[in-house]
Amino acid sequence: MRTTHLTPIVLTLSLLCVDSVIAQGQKNSKNILVETYERELVEAKSGDPRAMTYVGLSYASGLGVTRDYKEAIKWWRKAAELRDAQAMVLLGGMYYAGTGITQDFEETTRWCQKAADLGNAEALFKVGAMYHNGEGVIQDFTEAGKWFRKAAVLGNAEGMANLDSIYESGLGVIEDYEEAVKWYQKAAKLGHATAMTKLGVMYFGGRGMDVGECPAHHDRFPSTLAMLLAPV
Numbered sequence: 001m002r003t004t005h006l007t008p009i010v011l012t013l014s015l016l017c018v019d020s021v022i023a024q025g026q027k028n029s030k031n032i033l034v035e036t037y038e039r040e041l042v043e044a045k046s047g048d049p050r051a052m053t054y055v056g057l058s059y060a061s062g063l064g065v066t067r068d069y070k071e072a073i074k075w076w077r078k079a080a081e082l083r084d085a086q087a088m089v090l091l092g093g094m095y096y097a098g099t100g101i102t103q104d105f106e107e108t109t110r111w112c113q114k115a116a117d118l119g120n121a122e123a124l125f126k127v128g129a130m131y132h133n134g135e136g137v138i139q140d141f142t143e144a145g146k147w148f149r150k151a152a153v154l155g156n157a158e159g160m161a162n163l164d165s166i167y168e169s170g171l172g173v174i175e176d177y178e179e180a181v182k183w184y185q186k187a188a189k190l191g192h193a194t195a196m197t198k199l200g201v202m203y204f205g206g207r208g209m210d211v212g213e214c215p216a217h218h219d220r221f222p223s224t225l226a227m228l229l230a231p232v
Contacts, residue, residue: 128150160186167179
């Protein structure tokens with residue numbers, strides 16, 4: 001009989017212990033973030049652009065310090081002026097979204113262009129996107145394709161996915177399904193969900209490959225259908 005009465009007490013004590021451990025873990029994580037922010041702030045104030053970028057990320061995310069977009073922009077601008085490519089991309093993103101600053105597509109393009117000139121793959125893709133959408137620059141699909149290709153060659157999945165889309169639609173380039181399939185495959189291997197779906201559509205329609213290679217004509221058809229139906 002005593003066992004019956006003790007069981008809920010033991011369970012309650014166990015749950016309290018678990019809650020205590022979780023709370024302590026959260027406190028420790030918060031302390032680590034604060035300590036890291038404070039350490040990086042010292043480095044940032046000494047002129048380290050990498051630390052400046054980190055401090056900006058801390059302010060933008062609210063991790064280790066109270067969220068403050070204007071402070072994030074201030075530190076990213078400092079780092080960008082010291083030729084930190086990642087800070088340039090982040091600063092351009094703030095101008096694009098109009099977060100903590102007046103929206104300005106031209107400034108987005110300007111900063112992403114600077115980062116692209118330093119070989120930043122994400123920036124190369126974003127410059128291409130600005131040309132593709134006509135934001136901050138005159139819309140130019142041919143120019144967009146050039147930037148997407150540069151990003152794709154450096155392994156940027158978004159650059160690959162948008163490059164293959166251009167070849168599939170023939171925007172700014174000669175329509176080329178084989179080239180589209182090639183880049184869709186590369187992006188899909190990097191886990192790009194949209195590229196996976198579009199590659200499945202190309203397989204399903206037999207575009208960009210010989211009829212004998214098309215999954216719809218032999219036993220690979222079920223896997224293609226599964227690709228099309230799978231959630232992304």
